Amino acid sequence: MEALAGRTSVRHYKSQPxxxxxxxxxxxxxxxxxxARNLQNWKLLWVESPERKAKLRQxxxxxxxxxxEAPAVLVAVGYSQDVMTNSHRVDTTDISIAMSYAILEAYELGLGTCWMASYSEEEVKKALGLPEGISVVAISPIGYPAEEKTVRPRKPLKEVFQVL
Ligand SMILES: Cc1cc2nc3c(=O)[nH]c(=O)nc-3n(C[C@H](O)[C@H](O)[C@H](O)COP(=O)(O)O)c2cc1C
Structure with missing residues (x-):
């Protein structure tokens, strides 16, 4: 619970590796x-080459x-675009969970992260030389924070939770 409540998005990083x-x-x-079905059709890429990070920024x-700015960028990729019975894509669902695990562990280790969706999937694939058939589900810089922590508000529990 400490990690769940304490993690915040970090947007400025020290260069310290x-x-x-x-x-x-x-x-x-x-x-x-x-x-889903324990297929683990995913991979976590740790991008630290300055050239590749510059391309990711672009x-x-x-x-x-x-x-x-961050010493590394996490790029979580999926190898299956199958749809589950509930009609949701398996890669977005599975990898969102796995990325959350990684981000919470990073917080526990004193590292900052910031989940990012503002990127062109095609351009990221080009930047990292990823082949067709692979999806880029989540991206986050990772490194030691270089900013004051900002706690952003959440809706009250009664608005987002209901017993039926
Ligand atoms: C799916 C998703 C996409 C996001 N995309 C971006 C992004 O592209 N750029 C950014 O600066 N923050 C992005 N964020 C961070 C959110 O703005 C942030 O999580 C939210 O404001 C709550 O703040 P907190 O993470 O500090 O609690 C994203 C977060 C999520 C979950």
Whole structure:
């Protein structure tokens, strides 16, 4: 609950690199997430090459500077665009869960993240040389925060929860 309430989106980062051990712990949190039929048709990419980060920034609709400022960018990709019985896509559902695991673990390790949807999927794929048939479901910079924490409000429980 501390991580759930304490995590916030971080949009400014120190250049200090993330230790290999922490990188692996974040990846391991992603790996442990549940997925439909346990298929795990996903991969978490840790992008740290300055050239690739610059290309990712160009692929972001608002040219988000945080993608270059952060020492690394998480890019979560899916290998199946199948639709489940409920007609929702398996990749968006599975990878949203796994990315949440990674982001919460990152918070516990003192790292900031910011879930991002403002990017062109085609341009990200081009930037990273990803083939057809792969979807880019989520992107987030990751690194040590270089800003004061801002806690953003949530709707009250009675507005978003109902016992039937
Ligand atoms: C699906 C999704 C997409 C988002 N896309 C962006 C984005 O493109 N750029 C950005 O700066 N923040 C983005 N955010 C961050 C949200 O603005 C942020 O989570 C929200 O304002 C709540 O703030 P908090 O994360 O600090 O609690 C996104 C968040 C989610 C969950």
């Amino acid at each position: 993330v230790e290999a051990e922490k990188r692996e712990q974040v990846a391991n949190a992603f790996r442990l997430a549940p997925s 692929a972001s609709a608002g040219k988000s500077a945080m993608l270059e």
